[in-house]
Amino acid sequence: MSKSSNGYVQTITLPKGEQYSDDVQLQDFAATVAPKWQGTLADKHDMVMLGRSQVLRRNFSFISILGFSAVLICTWELIFANLLFALTDGGTAGLFWGFTVVIIASIFIFSSVAEMASMSPTAGGQYHWVSEFAPAFCQKFLSYISGWVLAIGWQGAVVGLSFVVGTMIQGLISLQDPSYEPQQWHGTLLVIAVVMFCIVFNTSLAKKLPLIEGFILLLHIVGLFAIVIPLWVLAPRNTPSVAFTRFNNGGNWSSVGVAYMVGLLTALSSMMGYDCSVHMSEEIKDASNTLPRAMMWGVGLNAILGYVVVITLCFTVTDPQALLESETGFPFIQLFFNVTKSYTATHIMTAIIIVNIVSAVISEIATASRQIWSFARDDGFPFSDFLKKVSPGWNIPLNAVVINFVFGVAISLINLGSSVALNAIVSLTMSALLSSYILSIGCIFLKRCRGEPLPPSVFTLGRWGFATNAIALAFLFVFFVFCFFPMATPVDATTMNWNIAMFGGITLFATFWYIFRGHKKYRPPVDIQNRKL
Numbered sequence: 001m002s003k004s005s006n007g008y009v010q011t012i013t014l015p016k017g018e019q020y021s022d023d024v025q026l027q028d029f030a031a032t033v034a035p036k037w038q039g040t041l042a043d044k045h046d047m048v049m050l051g052r053s054q055v056l057r058r059n060f061s062f063i064s065i066l067g068f069s070a071v072l073i074c075t076w077e078l079i080f081a082n083l084l085f086a087l088t089d090g091g092t093a094g095l096f097w098g099f100t101v102v103i104i105a106s107i108f109i110f111s112s113v114a115e116m117a118s119m120s121p122t123a124g125g126q127y128h129w130v131s132e133f134a135p136a137f138c139q140k141f142l143s144y145i146s147g148w149v150l151a152i153g154w155q156g157a158v159v160g161l162s163f164v165v166g167t168m169i170q171g172l173i174s175l176q177d178p179s180y181e182p183q184q185w186h187g188t189l190l191v192i193a194v195v196m197f198c199i200v201f202n203t204s205l206a207k208k209l210p211l212i213e214g215f216i217l218l219l220h221i222v223g224l225f226a227i228v229i230p231l232w233v234l235a236p237r238n239t240p241s242v243a244f245t246r247f248n249n250g251g252n253w254s255s256v257g258v259a260y261m262v263g264l265l266t267a268l269s270s271m272m273g274y275d276c277s278v279h280m281s282e283e284i285k286d287a288s289n290t291l292p293r294a295m296m297w298g299v300g301l302n303a304i305l306g307y308v309v310v311i312t313l314c315f316t317v318t319d320p321q322a323l324l325e326s327e328t329g330f331p332f333i334q335l336f337f338n339v340t341k342s343y344t345a346t347h348i349m350t351a352i353i354i355v356n357i358v359s360a361v362i363s364e365i366a367t368a369s370r371q372i373w374s375f376a377r378d379d380g381f382p383f384s385d386f387l388k389k390v391s392p393g394w395n396i397p398l399n400a401v402v403i404n405f406v407f408g409v410a411i412s413l414i415n416l417g418s419s420v421a422l423n424a425i426v427s428l429t430m431s432a433l434l435s436s437y438i439l440s441i442g443c444i445f446l447k448r449c450r451g452e453p454l455p456p457s458v459f460t461l462g463r464w465g466f467a468t469n470a471i472a473l474a475f476l477f478v479f480f481v482f483c484f485f486p487m488a489t490p491v492d493a494t495t496m497n498w499n500i501a502m503f504g505g506i507t508l509f510a511t512f513w514y515i516f517r518g519h520k521k522y523r524p525p526v527d528i529q530n531r532k533l
Contacts, residue, residue, distance in 0.1 A: 033057050033395055040286045043121075050122050051528035052282070055390045056397075057207075060284045064210035066294040066301070067217030069277040072363035074161075075302035076224050076309040077356045078270040080332040081164050083313065085487055087324055087331060090263030091248030092238070092314040098260065099267040099310045103303045105475035106271045110299050111461060112441045112472045114292035117278045118457035121287035123374040124525055125278040126150055126436040131524040132455075133443035140524045141514060146439050147375040148510035149503070153432025154368035157273070158404060159191065159411045160426030161361050162198075165354055166190030171328035172350055176343055178327065188415045195408035198362045199401065202369065206396045209366065216359045223352040224305050227336075228312045230349070235316035235339045243314035250324070251488035261478075262485045265430070270306060272433050274298055276363065279370040292459035365404050372404075373397030378528075379521040382513075424498030431503040434480045438473065445469035455531060 032055045038044060039058035047054050060068065079086075079095075086095040116129045127147035131139050169190055170182045201209065238246075249259040274295050281287045284294075316335065317323065323331035323338075332353075336346040376387035391398045415422040447454060448466045461468050486497040514522070 032390070032392070037395070039284075042286055042288055046121055046288055047282075049530055050120065050525070051530060052122070054282070055395065056123075056283045057395045058283055058285050058287075059207070060210045060213075060280060060290075062290050062294055063217070064213045065277050065280065065284050065290065066297055067213035067215075067220070068210075068280060068363050068366075069274055069294060069298040070301050071213065071216045071220050071356065072276045072360045072367065073271065073273050073298065073302055074220070074356055074360040075270040075306040077353045077360070079266070079306060079309050079313070080227075080353055081168070081330070081357070082266045082269060083317075083331045083335075084324065084329075086263055086266040087248065087317070087320045088250040088263070088487060089248070089253070089259045090266075091246050091250075091320060092243055092317055093245050093247045094260045094263045095266065096244055096310055096314050098264040099270075099306060101264065102267040102271050103306075105472070105479070106274075106299050106303070108468050108472040109437055109441070109476065110274050110295055112444070112465075112469050113275055113278070113437065114295045114459050115457055115461050115465065116440060116444060117281065117295065118288045118292045118459035119455040120529075121278075121281040121284070121291055122525070123279050123282045123370045124378070125275050125281075125371070125374075126440040127375060127380075128525040129440040130443055131526045132529070133440070133447055135446070139526060140519070140522065142439060142443075143524050143526075144380060144514050144518055144522050145507060145510050146436050147378075147380045148513075149432045149506055150436045151368070151371050151375055151381075152506050153429045153436075154364065154371050155404065155407050155411070156426045156432070157429040158195065158198075158361060158364045158368055159408050159422075160429060161357055161364060162191045162194040162408065162412070163187065163415070163422070163426065165194050165357050165361070167329060168333070168350060168354055168357075171330045171333050172347055175328050175333060175337060175346065182329075184415050188412050191412040191415070192409055194358060194361060195365075195405060195412070198358065198365050199405045201362045202365045202396070202401050202404075203394075203398065206394070209362075213363070216356070219352075219359070220356055221301075221305065223356060224308060226352055227349050228308060230345065231312055231316050231335075231339055235335075236318050238315050238318055243311075248320065251486075253489060261482050262487065264479075265483060265485075267310075268479055268483070269430060271299070271302065272430065275433070275436070276367040279367045279374070282370075289458045365401065369397050369400040369404050373400040376400070378523045378525060380518070384521075420494055420496075420498070424502050427497065427499040428502040428506065430483045431480065431499050432506075434476055434483060435503070438476050438480060441469050441472050441476070445473060 032053065037057035037059060038054050043058060090098060120128055120132060122128045127143045127150060130146045131143035134142050166187045170186060173180045174182065247256045247260060249256050251259055251262060253259040253262065277291060277295055281291050284290050323334050326334035328334055333346060333350055336349045340346060373388055375381060376384040381387055387400050387403065389399050411422065411425055448469060484497055484500040486495055488495060
């Protein structure tokens with residue numbers, strides 16, 4: 001091991017009889033982090049193959065990255081938070097059967113994602129895979145668009161969850177003091193406070209983030225039962241027939257079936273985003289093996305916890321209309337109070353959800369900053385030289401983290417002028433994620449259709465890959481269409497789902513930027529990596 005001007009340079013010699021390919025037995029590996037943070041031999045091989053240097057610390061283990069992804073997705077917390085939408089479109093029956101459909105879909109979607117993550121464990125994630133697996137004539141453009149949309153989508157996710165926390169706090173105040181009139185600037189200040197708090201964890205406490213994620217995973221599990229046990233003991237019950245067959249069409253759609261599909265987005269939002277751990281892959285030990293396992297365990301864990309909450313709500317929401325009319329703006333807060341008859345108990349139960357969602361924002365900032373940093377190192381953004389810088393000693397993309405704060409504050413300030421505009425921006429997250437899954441899974445599915453060889457991977461779908469990818473795409477296309485639907489009809493400027501305008505706007509902007517400048521500077525990952533290794 002020697003130390004060069006660029007960092008640590010190591011010659012990797014594989015153990016006798018072990019090889020990663022038929023062609024290469026020896027490669028030079030460059031890093032700017034100390035040897036203990038460089039990961040395993042497989043990690044070093046992957047970095048050389050991907051054409052990257054190790055500049056981030058590999059300090060995430062299986063448990064810590066499992067905690068990272070499970071907490072960021074915050075399945076059961078978001079089911080409570082989005083109960084308003086579920087009760088309006090679909091009702092309790094729609095929530096149960098919708099969640100069941102989403103769990104089935106998630107198995108196929110994230111099995112496909114996990115396989116690609118094992119093939120190419122890189123912070124770029126979807127835009128990298130599109131570049132690698134798409135047909136040569138369009139890979140650069142599709143990869144570029146995917147990188148832009150996904151980066152902006154994760155920025156919206158940071159503000160979106162922070163806004164949920166702010167409005168929950170306002171809801172608790174409204175419950176305690178009926179004379180309180182929520183103001184938009186109150187919500188804006190709360191959003192900024194949440195983002196600032198989470199930025200501290202991603203900068204000053206960045207080295208402790210894996211340890212923190214393990215602790216928060218425990219809170220994510222234990223906190224659920226601290227909430228549902230009082231509901232099990234104290235709440236009145238629905239009969240099974242009411243719980244699982246009472247659909248609602250509060251959005252005045254043409255049929256209950258359409259209402260169910262629109263309400264499906266509540267369950268969908270609670271299970272999408274497991275690519276978050278992919279964007280941390282260059283900080284995971286033995287990433288090609290650990291990452292896909294943690295991703296699938298995360299899906300399973302959150303599915304179980306989510307089902308506990310969904311079934312609890314199906315049986316304990318006996319008067320959904322009364323909850324929908326709650327002055328708090330959150331049916332679950334009113335449910336907690338109706339059941340416990342205690343302001344203190346309601347505050348504590350809601351506080352558990354708030355703490356967990358704030359923890360999710362911490363993880364989202366880490367994810368969003370790595371996505372920005374990765375795309376910037378391929379010169380995908382304006383000012384990429386600034387965004388891709390990794391500060392010595394910090395070994396985190398500090399500039400990208402700071403940009404998260406700047407964007408978070410800027411987007412939250414929009415709420416002062418129009419909450420509709422803010423909702424339009426944060427709604428982009430779902431369409432961005434779904435489109436990135438469609439593009440990346442679609443590209444590897446096309447390779448399978450053509451019978452083209454795929455890169456080796458520790459986690460492989462084998463002969464089931466074709467069917468798994470096809471079923472995943474079938475679900476994704478349906479979800480993608482309905483993610484643009486408004487919650488109710490008739491629609492006006494305030495009730496319109498402006499997601500389609502935001503998604504179209506970002507796509508058009510990225511296309512124009514690609515035509516006039518991006519195509520000259522952007523280096524698609526496939527041009528850098530070397531699959532012969």
